[in-house]
Amino acid sequence: MVPSESALAVPGLDANTIPLDVYRIREDFPLLKREVHGKPLVYLDNAATTQKPQAVLDALMEAYSGYYSNIHRGVHWLSQQATTAHEQARRKVKEFLNARHEREIVFTRNATESINLVASSYGRAFLREGDEILISALEHHANIVPWQLIGEEKGLKLRVIPMNDAGELLLDEYPRMLTEKTKFVALSHLSNALGTINPVKEMIRQAHERGIPVLVDGAQSAPHLKVDVRDLDCDFFVFSGHKLFGPTGIGVLFGKEKWLDRMPPYQGGGDMIHYVSFEKTYFNEIPYKFEAGTPHIAGAIGLGAAIDYVRAIGMDAIAAHEHELLEYATQVVSQYPEVRIVGTAKNKAGVLSFLIGEIHPHDIGTILDQEGVAIRTGHHCAQPVMDRLGIPATARASFAFYNTKEEIDILGKSIQKVLEVFR
Amino acid sequence: MSYLQDLYQEIILDHNKRPRNCGKLDCATCQANGYNPLCGDKITIYLRLEGDRVQECTFEGNGCAISTASASLMTEIIKGKTIDEVKELFERFHDLVTGQEELDELKTGLGKLQALAGVREFPMRVKCATLAWHTLNAALRSEETPVSTE
Numbered sequence: 262m263v264p265s266e267s268a269l270a271v272p273g274l275d276a277n278t279i280p281l282d283v284y285r286i287r288e289d290f291p292l293l294k295r296e297v298h299g300k301p302l303v304y305l306d307n308a309a310t311t312q313k314p315q316a317v318l319d320a321l322m323e324a325y326s327g328y329y330s331n332i333h334r335g336v337h338w339l340s341q342q343a344t345t346a347h348e349q350a351r352r353k354v355k356e357f358l359n360a361r362h363e364r365e366i367v368f369t370r371n372a373t374e375s376i377n378l379v380a381s382s383y384g385r386a387f388l389r390e391g392d393e394i395l396i397s398a399l400e401h402h403a404n405i406v407p408w409q410l411i412g413e414e415k416g417l418k419l420r421v422i423p424m425n426d427a428g429e430l431l432l433d434e435y436p437r438m439l440t441e442k443t444k445f446v447a448l449s450h451l452s453n454a455l456g457t458i459n460p461v462k463e464m465i466r467q468a469h470e471r472g473i474p475v476l477v478d479g480a481q482s483a484p485h486l487k488v489d490v491r492d493l494d495c496d497f498f499v500f501s502g503h504k505l506f507g508p509t510g511i512g513v514l515f516g517k518e519k520w521l522d523r524m525p526p527y528q529g530g531g532d533m534i535h536y537v538s539f540e541k542t543y544f545n546e547i548p549y550k551f552e553a554g555t556p557h558i559a560g561a562i563g564l565g566a567a568i569d570y571v572r573a574i575g576m577d578a579i580a581a582h583e584h585e586l587l588e589y590a591t592q593v594v595s596q597y598p599e600v601r602i603v604g605t606a607k608n609k610a611g612v613l614s615f616l617i618g619e620i621h622p623h624d625i626g627t628i629l630d631q632e633g634v635a636i637r638t639g640h641h642c643a644q645p646v647m648d649r650l651g652i653p654a655t656a657r658a659s660f661a662f663y664n665t666k667e668e669i670d671i672l673g674k675s676i677q678k679v680l681e682v683f684r
Numbered sequence: 685m686s687y688l689q690d691l692y693q694e695i696i697l698d699h700n701k702r703p704r705n706c707g708k709l710d711c712a713t714c715q716a717n718g719y720n721p722l723c724g725d726k727i728t729i730y731l732r733l734e735g736d737r738v739q740e741c742t743f744e745g746n747g748c749a750i751s752t753a754s755a756s757l758m759t760e761i762i763k764g765k766t767i768d769e770v771k772e773l774f775e776r777f778h779d780l781v782t783g784q785e786e787l788d789e790l791k792t793g794l795g796k797l798q799a800l801a802g803v804r805e806f807p808m809r810v811k812c813a814t815l816a817w818h819t820l821n822a823a824l825r826s827e828e829t830p831v832s833t834e
Contacts, residue, residue: 683749
């Protein structure tokens with residue numbers, strides 16, 4: 262078995278973790294106070310995107326109304342202010358991930374773009390025909406399709422680490438799939454469809470034994486678990502700002518300096534250059550080499566504010582609270598014999614995918630919505646996961662630190678309603 | 685709860701539970717596949733035409749209650765109709781579920797399809813109700829590429 266992950270908060274096990282005050286925290290989120298269909302909103306679609314605390318909204322407002330300007334090139338005061346704020350946000354991301362240097366933090370649009378950047382740039386530089394890329398059966402489409410695109414271009418083979426019915430990767434199979442042909446491994450840290458936490462630290466160690474670099478898709482883990490890229494020793498780590506209580510349109514790529522330095526630019530344009538002539542262009546240093554054009558300045562600043570916000574609560578406290586919610590929700594929905602939980606991995610975070618009898622998840626979603634309960638239904642951009650489990654879709658409740666047990670009780674009562682409609 | 689009751693009427697629940705004309709039609713003269721990427725609903729429509737008249741129509745696939753009931757009701761109502769009549773019916777049905785027209789204007793001649801009028805209060809579910817019809821259209825055009833509601 263794989264040893265426990267020191268890079269992950271083992272939810273609820275740290276005796277020093279101070280429980281968070283969820284009712285006080287909810288006061289920070291204006292949207293959570295609203296009603297839907299005349300009922301208090303119960304927002305359980307946090308794996309899709311998260312709501313924003315006032316601190317993030319204020320930071321955006323302040324950025325646009327206080328010191329907005331273009332960054333890096335201006336000599337005027339506003340530009341210096343905006344540049345400082347933007348680069349401060351980069352430092353916050355660096356600290357959040359415990360990266361070695363800000364040079365290792367590239368701002369992108371989202372986790373998807375970060376993966377595309379790596380697939381395209383690393384792929385062009387280092388991958389050759391016949392090479393194999395290893396991903397897992399639990400991947401989101403964002404960590405499948407970019408590899409297929411570069412794979413088609415370069416003649417690469419995509420191989421998939423299988424999983425069991427509980428939604429756990431077959432870790433005995435994994436080392437056998439790391440062959441001399443394997444040139445890259447890309448793994449989801451936390452499955453968006455099933456909630457499985459993959460033992461990525463150990464999987465990275467095994468890949469590194471064979472000299473294979475690893476990308477970790479942290480779109481779901483960064484907002485919910487403590488992440489330490491140095492402890493994980495991953496070569497790349499990606500996440501999206503909007504799932505971390507920050508703005509949309511801003512994401513992060515962490516990459517080890519040794520790789521980013523040697524990788525070609527992803528896009529060309531302004532800001533990513535050192536010197537341009539019609540004969541030859543010299544590229545800027547990292548991370549700017551990968552940030553062509555005017556970036557999402559306010560978005561980065563908003564993400565910085567979101568990071569400040571979650572760090573003030575504490576990632577351990579967040580993970581512990583969400584773990585408690587998951588356990589409670591699992592109990593609540595299990596009271597109904599018609600409910601089947603999809604994804605029963607031993608190591609799981611705040612995602613509860615489920616089915617109710619033969620009722621289609623889409624119908625479940627509509628009925629829950631009428632009760633003010635927002636969940637996601639469908640394949641969750643993970644069609645191969647659904648195919649593997651032989652189901653077209655699931656209903657998925659996903660939790661954040663601002664959710665309460667009372668909300669889960671409402672989820673339970675709403676499931677009762679679904680059963681009444683379809684009795 | 686009333687919008688919900690309108691949506692999940694008894695007849696809808698019945699056709700979802702016991703869909704009519706469900707299964708492959710071996711003697712089909714044309715068929716088409718439909719797919720709704722939003723919720724993963726898949727459907728195949730089989731048609732047996734004689735001249736321009738629908739003699740038989742069946743469907744296979746899996747989908748939500750709205751999509752299954754809509755397909756089931758559709759296969760019943762189009763039987764014996766000409767292609768032009770079917771197309772006209774689809775237009776009116778489309779107006780019914782998208783809320784284009786006042787309900788009273790639309791109800792005549794729609795028969796059991798009226799049961800799907802509740803969908804107009806749920807814009808996210810319109811595609812569920814129309815998937816079978818879009819696929820039927822594709823079958824009539826004998827298209828080979830799967831249709832998508834996107």
